[in-house]
Every structure is written in C-alpha cells, then in structure tokens.
Amino acid sequence: MSGFARLAGFIGLASLIACAGSVDPPIWDRPPPPIADSPVVDASKLHRFELDNGLSVIVLEDHRLPRVSLGIALRRGSASVEPERAGLAGFTAELMKRGAGDRDSLELASAIDALGSVFGVGADWDSITAQIWGLTRDLDSMLGILADVVLRPRFDTEEAVRARGELLAALERATDDPHYLERRFAAAALYAGARAGLPLSGSPETVAALDAATAREFHARMFVPNNAIFFASGDLDAGELLERVGAAFGAWPAGEIPDAGPPLPAPTPTARRILVVDRPDLTQARITLAHEGISRTDPDRLAASLLNEAIGGSGFSSRLMQRVRADAGLTYGVSSGFSLRRGGGSFAVATFTRVAEVRTVIDLLLTELERARREPPAGLELEEMRALQVGRFALGIETSDAVLDSLVNLEIYGLPEDSLDTYRSRIRAVTAAEVARLALELLHPERAAIVVVGPAAVITPQLQDLGPIEVVQP
C-alpha cells in the first residue's frame, strides 16, 4: 500500500520535472516487479472424484454469482476418426443437440431457451465436449438436459438429413472466406491423406456419406464414462452435486477406450512446396508458412511457446509485428503458433497483405525465421516474453470458468493436475540455451510449405524461384 502511494507520488513528480530533464528514470524504464507466486487454484474450492464406472468429476465452487456451468468432456475427439469419415465427430455432436431423451429437436431447444441457458456440443481434435451454462436454481433441469444429450441422444433420421444438408451448405459457404481456405489448404499441404489433412468439419465428399446410423455407432463407441470427465463450476455444493452426478451418470456402463488416432506425420513437408489457392476477386492475399510442430505434451512446450511469442505469437511485441506491420506497413496482423495436439501438430506463421506485395512479405517471414535460428531470443527479449506469458496466463484465468476449462484440458491430455500452480515457475526456469536449441530443432523455413490465397495470376509470377508451385481451385 505505502509502496503504491510512494510510486504514485513519484510519477507526479516525474511528470512535473520531465521538461527540465529527469533525474530518475521514468516508471516505464524501471524493471518490472517480480512475478507473483501465489497458488492459482484455491484448493478448498476444488473437488475431484471418480465414479465406479471411471467417470472423472471435477468441481470448482464459486459462490459469487448465482450461476453454474456443467459439462462432459471426452478424452478423444476428431483425431480418432478415419480420414474417409472426416466430419463425423462434429456431425454427431450436432445431432446430439437435435433431440435427446423424451424431447425432440424443437422440445429440446425450447427447454434450453426457456432457462435462458446457453448449450453446446462440439468436437475438437482431441476431445468432444457438451456444456451448459445457466442459473443455480435451474441446476436440476440443466443436469437433466446434459444427461439426456450425453446418454440418450435420439439420432433421428430426418434430423440427420437436415443436419447433413446444413453442414454441406456451410462447407460451401466456408469457401467464401479466405481465412478458411488458408487453413484448409495449409492442413492439406502438410497432412494429405491423413485425418489432419482435412478440416475438423470434414469435406463435402466425407460429409455427404454421413447418416444417423453412423453417428449413433460413433456415439456408442466414443461416449464411455472411463473416457470422460464431468466438470462443473459456479454456485454449487460439491458434495450435493456429486450425489446428483452419481444418480445421473452412475449407471453409465464403462467400455473400451477408443484409439486416439495415429500420430501426425513428421517431418512434413520434406521439401518446399507452394500452394496458390486461386481467388481472382481478392484484393488481399492470405499467406501461411507451415511445417510440423510439437505435441501438447511435449516436454519442450513452454520453451517453445516463449520462442514462438518472440517470433510472432499473438501480441504486439513480436519480431514479425515489428518488421511486417510497424516498420513496413505491409499488414494489419501477423501471428505464429504451434497447434498442440495429442498426436503432434503444426507450426505456422500467418499474415495477409495486398496482392502485389506477397513476395516481399514472404521474404520478410522467411528472413525472420532464419534470424530466429541464428539469433534466438535471449536476455531482455526473453525476459519480456516470460513476463508476457505469465501475465497472459494470469489474465486468462480471471474467472472460475476459465480455471476449470484449463483444468479439464490438462485432464484430457493426462498432464499433471498442478500444472496451473507450477506454470509460472516452469516458465521462469526456461533457459536461453533451451530456447536456442529449440530454434534450431523446431524452425525449418527452408522447407516450410507456403500457402497463398488470392489471385493466382498476380501471385504466381512473384513466386517462381521459391519452389514448385501448384495452383488449386477453392
């Protein structure tokens, strides 16, 4: 407290004397305060159980507001689906929302809307999640809806036909979106033939083959309690809730845990390849550079995240933001990231620029990746990335829902339960030498796939000497 007041007084003084040439460094030139180390999760509010059928239960109490969030997450997702049936996990999730237990599609939607609740079922690469948010006083109704959807979905034939039609139309619409095309063809460039080479939502060919029976079979295979986590946060009593969870999910029979899917191919690509996705109408080209990355559980993931943040990441401070946006005015945004999945994942750098400048920008991206290998972040730059990561971590767990999301994610990947509490010390422990090693191991600009979405007639001539070019239609 007195420290705050002293600091505040100092600033007033500093601004007064700034014109006369300051004697002390201004506040922004002083070193950041040390990173706080208090526990992230209040152990007295966090409760973990396991039912006899193997269902994990995580409850985080937070009584500040009369609201609750409940859900079921599976430790498997779209990666468990073979490429020929890509889109099946998302299709199944969609059908689960369209009728369960005694309620048909409209009755289920009406029940949810009448509570003012938000409800969703979604499939990611490594998990499938059903979740509902609402008021504490509606807890029983919400739990009933969740149990119906997870245990007793109807998979009505007519709804399946409608849902498939909607998904196919949505896939067609998605090609209007340059960002979608960029991601879709980047995945194709890295993982052709594998499930990961197709979008989460599948392709028109694979989705056209899906039906109610396929979804029912997939649901039965995937939704086993020993592969699932029940999670809840908010204004609830963990003991009481556990009883209700036992009543709702205790009779759910355990089953075989489905395969998590094959690891992603790596290294990929083994040589430079360039895909130009032809959209003659666009005035701005989307550009992605990509190759293999690391998995969600890779022991180097925190050091890799610091390296990534320094190169591009998702903030203001990165080398690429400075070079491509601030210095050159060639883009509004440039980012990079490792997509951390169970079976591996990609490393990608993505940006966009006016079509005439595609080559200039690609050269800047390649140069900065090369430079990251030669001059990896160290010293003050690395220190700032640590502070950035730690701070973003703190801001990312401001609500108990967010804390619980993180805990569930750790559980999905079998990572240590105390990972949130140890995060800051683990970030602090990363050395410059580790980051330098990873820059050499993980960055491969010379063979990265380059995907550009835009008018091929303008773009292709700029790229002639960069590598073999394929022009594809969206």
Next chain:
Amino acid sequence: MRARSRFVLPIFAFVALLRAGELLANPAIDDSALRTRQTMLENGLTVLTLEDHTTPVVAFQMWIRVGSSDEARVTGLAHLFEHMMFKGSKNIPPEKHGQIIQSRGGRTNAYTTSDMTVYTTEIPSEALPLVIALEAERLANLDISEETLASEREVVLEERRMRTEDQPAGRAREALYALTFQALPYRWPVIGWRSDIASTTVEDCRDFFSTFYVPNNIVIAIVGDFDGDAALEQVRESFGNLAPAAEIPRYATREPPQSGVRRAEVQFDLRAPVLATAWHAPPAGHPDAEALDVASEILSGGRSSRIYRRLVHEEQIALSAHSVYSELAGAGIFGTYASVRPDASIDRVEALFLEEIARLRDEPVTAEELEKAKRQIEVAMVHQLTTNEAIAGRIGYDVTILGRIRPLEDQLAAIQAVDADDIQRVARTYLVDAGRNVVHVVPPPTSTEPGQGDS
C-alpha cells in the same frame, strides 16, 4: 442482447477470446457497478473507480467521446487516429507503449466505433501506476510524424481489405449503413473510405487530437484490485493539467423520415449470398429499447426462435439468420441478417423474413415466447458482471454515452415490464415497410468458373 454499436474496430485483432455465454441473472444479484465512485476533475475529466479485490488484476479504460460520426472532412480519421496513439510520444518510441504493457504481463488494445474510441488495458495490479503514467504521457505528448502516419495508413488499408473489401459480411454492412442513413454521419464506415484513409495528413490528425482528445471529452474507468484513493490521486496529478476545450463540435444533422423502400445490390464472388435489412430505430437510452430487444430475441434468440425454426430448420433456405437492435448515440437500427444457402433463393429468404416481421406487427406474441425471451436477455445481461474488463466496459459506456450508470436492477425491471402490446406497438412504429432498407450481396449475374491450370 443489444448491440451497443454497429461496428467495432480493434487496433489489433487476432486473439479472439470469445467467452462462451457465461450466465446468471436473478433478483438477488449484487450489482457491483453501483459502488462505482465517480469523480470529475476541474478540467472536466471524469474518473470512475471501482475496487474489486477478488483477483490481483485491474482493468484500465480510457473512453473518448469521439467516433467516426464526428468526422468532418476525412472519413476514417477517428479510427486511423486511434492507431496513431500507439505510434509514439515525446518519451515513448513508436510501438513501445504496447510492448511495455506486455512486458509487465498486461494486454492492451483499442477500438473505435461510430460514437466513441476506447483504449483498454488489463494488467496485474501492481502495474496500474505504470498504465496511468503511459496513458497520461500519450495524451500530453503524442508525436505524430509523417513517417509513422505513412506506414500506419497502409496498415489501416490492409485492415480495411481484411474486414470489408474481401468479406461478404463486411460489404453488406457497409452498404446497409450507407443506404439507411442518408443524412446522419453514420452513413460512412467507421474505418472510412479508402481514398480518405490514403490521403489523411499529419495536420488532420493534429487537428483531430486537439479538438476531441480533451479532458472534458474523456472518461477513465478503473476496475479491479487497486487502491482507489491512490489511483485517483495519481490520475489527478497526471491528467489534471491537461487543458479542457471550450467547445467540442458536434453535428446538428437530423435524419429526415424515410418514405419508401430502398434497395442496394453488391456483386461479389461468393457462393452463399448475404441478405441484410435495416429499419430506423431509436437511439441509446430510449424507453422503447427494451421492447425492441425482446422483439429481436423472439425473432432469433436460440434454436426455438421464430426465425431459426422457419428459415434455418424448416425451410432449409438460410445457414444462419438473426436480428438485432443496435443503439447508437444519435440513432438506432433494427437489423436483420441472413446467410442464404447456396441452393436457395435470396428473394425467398427476404420474403419469409418479412412475413415474420409482419407477424410481429399483426399478432400478439405468445406469453411463453415473451417469458423465454425475457429470461434469455436477463441471463445474458448479468453475464457482464464476470470480469473487470467487462464491468469497466459497462460503466465506461454508460457514463460516456448516457451520462450515468444504468443500475442492472432498472434494466431488468424494464425488460420485465415489456408486454405483448409493447412488442406490437414498437413493431408497428419502427418496422414499417416504407422505412425498410435492403441489401443483397450476390454473385455477379454471369459468374463463370475460373479455369486456370497449373503454372
């Protein structure tokens, strides 16, 4: 939930942290915003402080009551200027502001709408003095150079390509506002017309800064884990000697009544056409706002709503469809939007959407629909209470645009008071045929498949 402005342009936007609808809502809600302390400095700067020591973070927001609707000669200036606020001041080099915030574990951003410009920071509590010092520094000593402006113009042009020119929804929005407003300065896009962005000068920026970035046009909101007295004292010392403006220029323009349907078509290479329709609606703070919110919720809130059931589920002609009442400071829009399935007719989607609008005018809504819609709005409304950032946004908006903080209880009561007659009355008042504006974004009539082989 009502949209508070039509078009928000963050300076920096690729971390889309979409919080899934966090819920709650109930009579027994503790509305922490009511504990806000409001102070006006002698130079007219308003400071809102609200302490909440739950988590050791703090949100700092600076609300400037200037947006694109205040622009006089160069459109897009409010937004381009917002970018320039990150391009350095006397003691801080270009880009450094954001980097310093990040290096202290914070995040900062800014956005511009037609009515306001907002600078936001969330940061660990101990760094609040730094944030206050940095904000005061750029207000007192902003430095706009030819060089940084030249590169930032290009950045904004890239932003315009990304959001508007290459995006069907962006094209629809731009056309819709240009069609709906023929007099009011809401008719041009927040990001501005391309030619204006390209020709904005340093002088334009400096004039804009000295005209609008004055303490009597600014509200500062600080919410979270901090000492209110100390922060207020520091704000007083850092911002207190900024000179107020005698007068802040505002348009006196009124929109003349619309007397007939207006239509526009935008041709774009796409597969799923976009339908956008707008009616004139009242401005922020109007007593009909809640009835329009409830009407919109009945039309399109959730999968049991009228529009979802009819257009998406039963007829299978739209991929998505929704309505929203958007309040602006000096006007309002009731808009409906649909993404048309590639195999469906946009005219049919428009016709059915209009049938549902007509039904709102012609028949009372059912008690069940009314209850459901109110509940959905209430739950979404209380969602605002969950983060410091959201609470700072709520009090900052209320004080900047309405001049006072609206108690949640009053808002909930106003929603509860809406009855079926109100819905019919506002539908008949605002959603009239002669006041309709319709935009179709469709492929060019002779769209040929491009057939280019490998190069």
